[in-house]
Amino acid sequence: MTDTINIMIVGVGGQGTLLASRILGNAAIDCGFDVKVSEVHGMSQRGGSVVTYVKYGEKVFSPVISEGEADIILAFEQLEAYRYLKFLKKDGTMILNTQKIAPMPVITGAASYPEEIIEKLNKTGAKIIAIDALSAALKAGNAKAVNVVLIGVLASKTNIQKDIWQKAIEKTVPPRFLQVNQQAFEAGYNDQKGGGCV
Amino acid sequence: MKKLMLGNAAIARGAYEAGVTVVSSYPGTPSTEITQEIAKYDEIYSEWAPNEKVALEVAIGASFAGARSMSCMKHVGLNVAADPLYSVSYTGVGGGLVVCVADDPGIHSSQNEQDSRLVAISAKVPMLEPADSEECKQYVKQAFLLSEKYDTPILVRLSTRISHSQSLVEQGERVEKPLGDYEKNIAKNVMMPTMAVKRHIFVEKRLGDMKRFAEECELNTIEHKSEKVGVISAGIAYQYAKEAFPEASFLKLGMLNPLPTDLIKDFAKSVDTLYVIEELEPVIENHCKVIGVDVIGKQILPKTGEYNVGMIKKAVFGINADTHNIDEEAPGRPPVMCVGCPHRGTFYVLNKLGLTVSGDIGCYTLGALPPLSAMDMCVCMGASIGMAHGIEKARGDDFRKKTVAVIGDSTFLHSGITGLIDMVYNKGNSTVIILDNSITAMTGHQDNPATGYTIKGEPTKTVDLEKLCKAIGIENIVAADPFDLSGFEKVVKEQTAADGPSVIIAKRPCALLKGVVFSGALEITDNCKNCKMCLRLGCPAISTVDGRVVIDSSQCVGCNLCVKVCKFNAIEPITPLTKGMKL
Numbered sequence: 001m002t003d004t005i006n007i008m009i010v011g012v013g014g015q016g017t018l019l020a021s022r023i024l025g026n027a028a029i030d031c032g033f034d035v036k037v038s039e040v041h042g043m044s045q046r047g048g049s050v051v052t053y054v055k056y057g058e059k060v061f062s063p064v065i066s067e068g069e070a071d072i073i074l075a076f077e078q079l080e081a082y083r084y085l086k087f088l089k090k091d092g093t094m095i096l097n098t099q100k101i102a103p104m105p106v107i108t109g110a111a112s113y114p115e116e117i118i119e120k121l122n123k124t125g126a127k128i129i130a131i132d133a134l135s136a137a138l139k140a141g142n143a144k145a146v147n148v149v150l151i152g153v154l155a156s157k158t159n160i161q162k163d164i165w166q167k168a169i170e171k172t173v174p175p176r177f178l179q180v181n182q183q184a185f186e187a188g189y190n191d192q193k194g195g196g197c198v
Numbered sequence: 199m200k201k202l203m204l205g206n207a208a209i210a211r212g213a214y215e216a217g218v219t220v221v222s223s224y225p226g227t228p229s230t231e232i233t234q235e236i237a238k239y240d241e242i243y244s245e246w247a248p249n250e251k252v253a254l255e256v257a258i259g260a261s262f263a264g265a266r267s268m269s270c271m272k273h274v275g276l277n278v279a280a281d282p283l284y285s286v287s288y289t290g291v292g293g294g295l296v297v298c299v300a301d302d303p304g305i306h307s308s309q310n311e312q313d314s315r316l317v318a319i320s321a322k323v324p325m326l327e328p329a330d331s332e333e334c335k336q337y338v339k340q341a342f343l344l345s346e347k348y349d350t351p352i353l354v355r356l357s358t359r360i361s362h363s364q365s366l367v368e369q370g371e372r373v374e375k376p377l378g379d380y381e382k383n384i385a386k387n388v389m390m391p392t393m394a395v396k397r398h399i400f401v402e403k404r405l406g407d408m409k410r411f412a413e414e415c416e417l418n419t420i421e422h423k424s425e426k427v428g429v430i431s432a433g434i435a436y437q438y439a440k441e442a443f444p445e446a447s448f449l450k451l452g453m454l455n456p457l458p459t460d461l462i463k464d465f466a467k468s469v470d471t472l473y474v475i476e477e478l479e480p481v482i483e484n485h486c487k488v489i490g491v492d493v494i495g496k497q498i499l500p501k502t503g504e505y506n507v508g509m510i511k512k513a514v515f516g517i518n519a520d521t522h523n524i525d526e527e528a529p530g531r532p533p534v535m536c537v538g539c540p541h542r543g544t545f546y547v548l549n550k551l552g553l554t555v556s557g558d559i560g561c562y563t564l565g566a567l568p569p570l571s572a573m574d575m576c577v578c579m580g581a582s583i584g585m586a587h588g589i590e591k592a593r594g595d596d597f598r599k600k601t602v603a604v605i606g607d608s609t610f611l612h613s614g615i616t617g618l619i620d621m622v623y624n625k626g627n628s629t630v631i632i633l634d635n636s637i638t639a640m641t642g643h644q645d646n647p648a649t650g651y652t653i654k655g656e657p658t659k660t661v662d663l664e665k666l667c668k669a670i671g672i673e674n675i676v677a678a679d680p681f682d683l684s685g686f687e688k689v690v691k692e693q694t695a696a697d698g699p700s701v702i703i704a705k706r707p708c709a710l711l712k713g714v715v716f717s718g719a720l721e722i723t724d725n726c727k728n729c730k731m732c733l734r735l736g737c738p739a740i741s742t743v744d745g746r747v748v749i750d751s752s753q754c755v756g757c758n759l760c761v762k763v764c765k766f767n768a769i770e771p772i773t774p775l776t777k778g779m780k781l
């Protein structure tokens with residue numbers, strides 16, 4: 001099972017994590033892998049904390065990833081990155097969108113939004129790649145393309161080839177949003193070329 | 199060709215390939231997408247029924263009429279459909295009859311985490327349980343065959359992680375199943391005492407026959423590996439166990455009712471230590487104990503919540519995951535009503551008036567959470583009205599005047615009407631607010647009898663809620679817009695003060711519906727005194743940054759509720775005015 005790649009996509013319901021996991025799933029199938037994608041539907045899609053899991057490799061059993069088992073976590077929001085850090089492998093990579101969305105307990109004053117999350121994440125020794133995906137998405141033409149910007153960053157960190165990703169995007173996003181999403185993907189892909197591959 | 203498919207889509211595919219022709223369901227997470235996928239196949243008649251009981255009854259009628267039919271629901275939906283289920287177990291079927299039931303271990307989107315295997319046992323109905331999407335497809339096809347061979351309805355049990363995980367599925371062709379003959383047979387199909395007595399004997403014999411099938415069928419398979427450790431498991435728990443015990447021998451059960459006896463005993467003999475890995479109730483474990491097989495199960499693993507690989511490894515081998523840690527806890531992120539949600543207006547008013555709110559199930563249940571905090575109880579679909587009536591009968595008229603029931607349009611039609619009839623008939627005086635957002639929102643926007651469209655999007659008759667309430671005997675019926683905060687408040691005050699039962703129809707469409715347009719994002723101006731009244735709306739677009747109230751323009755659509763609660767005229771459209779923005 002060591003050869004299974006475990007990727008988590010975490011964020012806030014409504015941010016488009018589901019689409020991101022579907023693009024990733026389609027790219028992995030195209031490479032001939034066994035794939036499982038575990039999604040969240042229902043209650044938490046209403047602005048709650050959402051997590052989807054994508055696993056691919058020779059043979060995948062559990063569709064869900066346990067603590068300490070994720071090779072990559074793609075976090076759409078800072079607090080969610082923070083919440084799911086414990087799922088990251090010791091040598092895993094956290095790709096993080098710097099956007100912050102206050103949860104209701106913070107809005108009501110019952111809790112406070114943790115300060116300096118990126119610094120704290122860095123201090124744990126985990127590999128952290130931070131990107132302002134919202135600005136990149138706006139530049140590409142649509143705030144909703146945050147998910148595909150992040151997929152672009154992810155793509156540059158995997159051993160799945162670029163054209164396979166591009167095909168997966170074509171297959172997954174509605175045609176009228178294809179161009180925006182292609183630009184968003186490029187923005188993410190070119191943003192962070194450093195670091196190793198999984 | 200292999201395709202990545204949700205378990206739910208694979209169930210639909212299996213039913214399609216099996217030649218099913220009639221499907222009737224009521225939505226419920228995590229089962230909903232099965233029927234939504236079915237609706238895409240033109241060869242199949244599909245519908246949303248008003249509730250699960252009706253849905254199953256439609257499927258039973260179709261089965262009696264000779265068709266392969268199916269009904270799909272969530273675990274608690276099976277409670278609603280329990281009445282027909284327990285008796286169709288006696289009558290048996292005409293065409294194959296499959297009931298898909300999706301459990302929710304971990305309670306991702308439900309009011310409890312009951313284990314529907316126990317229903318299968320007590321209704322004496324066989325149950326299959328697939329462990330991935332490919333098995334979803336295969337097992338449904340097999341279920342139709344077994345249903346017809348053994349003259350029984352059959353349950354296919356799913357769970358959140360099976361229903362909502364995608365894995366690879368081989369696509370096959372549909373094989374049409376010609377309609378069977380319709381034969382009148384009252385000894386079999388009319389359940390009155392003389393007939394039912396005999397059918398119960400048949401049911402017991404059928405269970406015996408199916409038990410023999412369970413001993414040999416390919417649904418229950420043994421994978422021999424280690425002689426030291428063996429695992430019995432099924433469904434999603436099998437996938438977790440396979441990763442947690444890579445070296446163990448496995449007995450994977452695909453049929454959960456009835457369970458085999460000899461097969462388990464033989465498997466137990468082949469290993470030194472035997473584990474049972476199953477979420478929720480110790481169904482397999484208790485069976486093992488009854489047949490004298492020693493297993494380790496619930497003494498080390500919980501009956502509550504969902505399992506995962508790490509937790510099994512920890513419980514069995516004492517292995518802790520190696521993780522990065524931060525000491526500070528992350529604040530929770532509970533779900534919230536969307537920006538522009540019509541329910542926000544209603545609950546803001548109910549909170550302001552300090553009423554006791556008898557609640558129900560839907561997006562509006564989120565009104566129970568701070569800061570709206572305007573729901574006191576929520577038990578099951580339809581319960582709000584009966585509970586409000588019970589409150590009145592227990593605590594009298596003064597308390598009643600400070601109480602309302604709230605219920606969504608889909609929930610009202612599901613099982614609220616009978617509660618309202620009870621209230622009128624038994625001289626209750628409570629006020630019921632029907633939250634009519636023109637859709638079944640919580641489960642992802644399904645049409646219902648009040649929306650005017652069928653599952654296929656065809657226009658149809660629309661239930662007129664006002665006329666319906668009138669026909670029941672309600673005389674005080676008022677429609678009100680929950681975004682007109684002061685008008686809505688006035689109506690609630692009047693109706694709760696009045697004698698006699700009353701209904702307020704809070705009418706405004708769900709913000710996520712096509713065609714719902716708002717005026718565009720708002721911003722806080724210099725007039726702001728930071729009084730934070732707007733924060734009481736519980737709008738996810740309004741928060742504070744460095745102690746000052748701000749509106750997140752990337753989230754705000756401009757529903758203008760905050761403008762209405764602001765006493766200082768400090769909220770205005772972003773200038774220059776952006777064009778009408780759609781959510």
Ligand SMILES: Cc1ncc(C[n+]2csc(CCOP(=O)(O)OP(=O)(O)O)c2C)c(N)n1
Binds near residue numbers: 309562579633635
């Ligand atoms: C017996 C049962 N069936 C199905 C469900 C799933 N479910 C939860 S709320 C809901 C309907 C919500 O629709 P509505 O009452 O119109 O309220 P809305 O979400 O639109 O506000 C459904 C189907 C359930 N909880 N219990």
